Amino acid sequence: MQGKRTPGLRALAFDVFGTVVDWRSTVIREGRALGQAKGLDVDWPAFADAWRDGYGPSMGRVRRGELPWKTIDELHRMILDELLARFGIGGLSEAEKEDFNRVWHRLDPWPDSVDGLARLRREFIVASLSNGNVALLVNMAKHAGLPWDAVLSAELAGRYKPDLEVYRKAADLLGLAPGEVMMVAAHKGDLRAAGAAGLRTAFVPRPRERPNRDIDLSYDAAFDVNARDFLDLADQLGT
Amino acid sequence: MQGKRTPGLRALAFDVFGTVVDWRSTVIREGRALGQAKGLDVDWPAFADAWRDGYGPSMGRVRRGELPWKTIDELHRMILDELLARFGIGGLSEAEKEDFNRVWHRLDPWPDSVDGLARLRREFIVASLSNGNVALLVNMAKHAGLPWDAVLSAELAGRYKPDLEVYRKAADLLGLAPGEVMMVAAHKGDLRAAGAAGLRTAFVPRPRERPNRDIDLSYDAAFDVNARDFLDLADQLGT
Numbered sequence: 001m002q003g004k005r006t007p008g009l010r011a012l013a014f015d016v017f018g019t020v021v022d023w024r025s026t027v028i029r030e031g032r033a034l035g036q037a038k039g040l041d042v043d044w045p046a047f048a049d050a051w052r053d054g055y056g057p058s059m060g061r062v063r064r065g066e067l068p069w070k071t072i073d074e075l076h077r078m079i080l081d082e083l084l085a086r087f088g089i090g091g092l093s094e095a096e097k098e099d100f101n102r103v104w105h106r107l108d109p110w111p112d113s114v115d116g117l118a119r120l121r122r123e124f125i126v127a128s129l130s131n132g133n134v135a136l137l138v139n140m141a142k143h144a145g146l147p148w149d150a151v152l153s154a155e156l157a158g159r160y161k162p163d164l165e166v167y168r169k170a171a172d173l174l175g176l177a178p179g180e181v182m183m184v185a186a187h188k189g190d191l192r193a194a195g196a197a198g199l200r201t202a203f204v205p206r207p208r209e210r211p212n213r214d215i216d217l218s219y220d221a222a223f224d225v226n227a228r229d230f231l232d233l234a235d236q237l238g239t
Numbered sequence: 240m241q242g243k244r245t246p247g248l249r250a251l252a253f254d255v256f257g258t259v260v261d262w263r264s265t266v267i268r269e270g271r272a273l274g275q276a277k278g279l280d281v282d283w284p285a286f287a288d289a290w291r292d293g294y295g296p297s298m299g300r301v302r303r304g305e306l307p308w309k310t311i312d313e314l315h316r317m318i319l320d321e322l323l324a325r326f327g328i329g330g331l332s333e334a335e336k337e338d339f340n341r342v343w344h345r346l347d348p349w350p351d352s353v354d355g356l357a358r359l360r361r362e363f364i365v366a367s368l369s370n371g372n373v374a375l376l377v378n379m380a381k382h383a384g385l386p387w388d389a390v391l392s393a394e395l396a397g398r399y400k401p402d403l404e405v406y407r408k409a410a411d412l413l414g415l416a417p418g419e420v421m422m423v424a425a426h427k428g429d430l431r432a433a434g435a436a437g438l439r440t441a442f443v444p445r446p447r448e449r450p451n452r453d454i455d456l457s458y459d460a461a462f463d464v465n466a467r468d469f470l471d472l473a474d475q476l477g478t
Contacts, residue, residue: 073414125377135414138364138389150377150390155412173394175312175374 005238006182009200011174012120013129013152013167015185016137017052018209020117020128021107021144024048025208030103034096042087049212050086054079059131059160069158071133077101104132105139110206114145116230123239127152129170129183131160150174162193171199182224184233188216191223200224202233244477245421248439250413251359252368252391252406254424255376256291257448259356259367260346260383263287264447269342273335281326288451289325293318298370298399308397310372316340343371344378349445353384355469362478366391368409368422370399389413401432410438421463423472427455430462439463441472 017023024045031044058075061067070078080101084092092100117126127150128137137151150173154160157169171178178198185191186206195201202225205217219226227233256262263284270283297314300306309317319340323331331339359365366389367376376390389412393399396408410417417437424430425445434440441464444456458465466472 125381127377133414134389134412138366138413142364142388149381150373151388156395173373174377175372 005236006200008180009124009182009237010176010180011125011127011171012182012184012202013127013170013194013199014117015161015183015187015190016128016130016132016140017104017107018206019184019186019204020113020146021109021140022208023052023104023107024210026107027051027103030100030106034100038091038096040089042089045212047083047087049210050083051076051079054082063160063163071136071155072104072131073101073133073136076104102139105136106143107140109144109146110208110229112229112231114147116234117147119234119239120230120237121147121149123237125149125174127170127174129161129166130154162189164193164197167194167197167199171197184230188220195222202227204229204233244475245439247419248363248421248476249415249419250364250366250410251421251423251441252366252409252433252438253356254400254422254426254429255367255369255371255379256343256346257445258423258425258443259352259385260348260379261445261447262291262343262346263449265346266290266342269339269345273339277330277335279328281328284451286322286326288449289322290315290318293321302399302402310375310394311343311370312340312372312375315343341378344375345382346379348383348385349447349468351468351470353386355473356386358473358478359469359476360386360388362476364388364413366409366413368400368405369393401428403432403436406433406436406438410436423469427459434461441466443468443472 014020027048028044031047035042058079062070120126126148128148129152130137131154133155134151134153137153141148152170152173154166157166159165168178171181182200182202183191183194184202184204186204186209191201191203201223203220203223204227207217225236227236253259266287267283270286274281297318301309356365365387367387368391369376370393372394373390373392376392380387391409391412393405396405398404407417410420421439421441422430422433423441423443425443425448430440430442440462442459442462443466446456464475466475
């Protein structure tokens with residue numbers, strides 16, 4: 001089982017938030033529904049962006065050892081509690097907060113994600129490789145119908161991307177050399193780190209992930225593949 | 240998502256060798272094919288039994304700290320090298336030995352396994368929980384069409400069943416309390432340990448696993464469920 005056009009390639013490891021699923025639209029939609037139910041007046045796009053903006057810095061505190069290991073569920077909850085205060089949102093029960101925090105388990109896929117993964121899976125092992133914890137990724141896969149062969153997570157390395165150990169651990173768990181695995185991501189920093197760990201790289205820009213931000217979406221010859229979406233990736237890998 | 244007849248049950252964790260797949264028939268069949276190709280005269284049923292019989296003691300050496308952590312692939316290979324000598328099998332190249340060692344990645348499922356897992360998966364998270372390493376389980380799932388939501392392995396705990404940490408780690412990775420997870424196995428020792436770790440238990444005897452051994456196949460009220468096969472398990476769990 002290896003790609004006709006990519007000798008030696010055995011597995012694809014996917015970044016998830018933004019690459020496979022559209023976190024922003026889902027968080028905004030669920031925020032609006034919660035706001036209607038509770039009579040809240042909140043700028044939900046700004047709330048979604050702020051929640052996501054808190055993610056990198058909170059992982060950074062774990063990566064630098066300022067916080068002990070915490071799952072993304074725990075980090076999302078820390079950020080949520082700060083945002084509820086900042087946005088002046090009161091009146092939510094503990095159960096309501098916990099349920100809203102789990103919106104990250106219920107993110108919807110991009111239109112090409114499920115079909116693209118299904119095609120790629122015919123020829124390669126397809127695995128998640130997300131900073132999201134295993135429980136989050138398993139629940140998301142059931143929600144969104146993502147046909148993973150393996151749910152791999154930074155949690156299994158006890159480190160967060162872009163630490164190189166995360167990419168190496170993924171290859172090791174699959175019983176493969178790093179060069180037999182291709183990281184697929186919409187974010188160039190993730191791919192540069194994967195490349196430094198010896199993985200191959202595929203860039204799939206997702207212009208709708210953060211439509212209100214100036215993100216670098218340009219193809220780059222430093223990556224082994226640049227693809228428009230997962231169907232184009234399947235075409236280019238010959239599956 | 241929880242069983243109609245089993246309040247609070249969210250996930251099923253399956254032992255794999257013997258419970259989901261028929262290791263003995265597959266090893267015998269591949270042994271015979273190898274023997275024909277290489278002109279070997281070997282009692283392949285005895286060889287298969289001896290290979291499997293080496294498994295518990297070699298894991299025991301890891302569990303007691305007499306060996307550093309080794310994956311099941313590594314332990315299977317240690318045993319294989321002993322057996323090739325004991326059965327007087329020569330003339331295999333390193334690539335042939337390595338390929339034969341990977342027969343454990345290509346085991347065939349019992350006739351009810353795939354359909355049963357697919358039914359159970361509609362209502363529960365279905366995960367492997369095997370002493371087999373992740374790579375072995377991922378390759379086996381692709382070979383046999385096993386529709387796991389999550390490939391969990393003792394490897395992720397760095398311990399082997401029946402150490403209780405393996406069962407607890409599985410529940411933790413799924414974000415569940417032990418009592419929200421049911422261990423499914425054909426082996427009573429596995430279930431007793433799972434129960435001691437706080438998991439629920441389902442016994443599915445597999446009389447064809449070791450037809451030449453006197454194995455305890457009797458139902459036992461100590462387990463939460465006793466089922467004839469995975470379809471009967473799905474019936475009893477109301478899925």
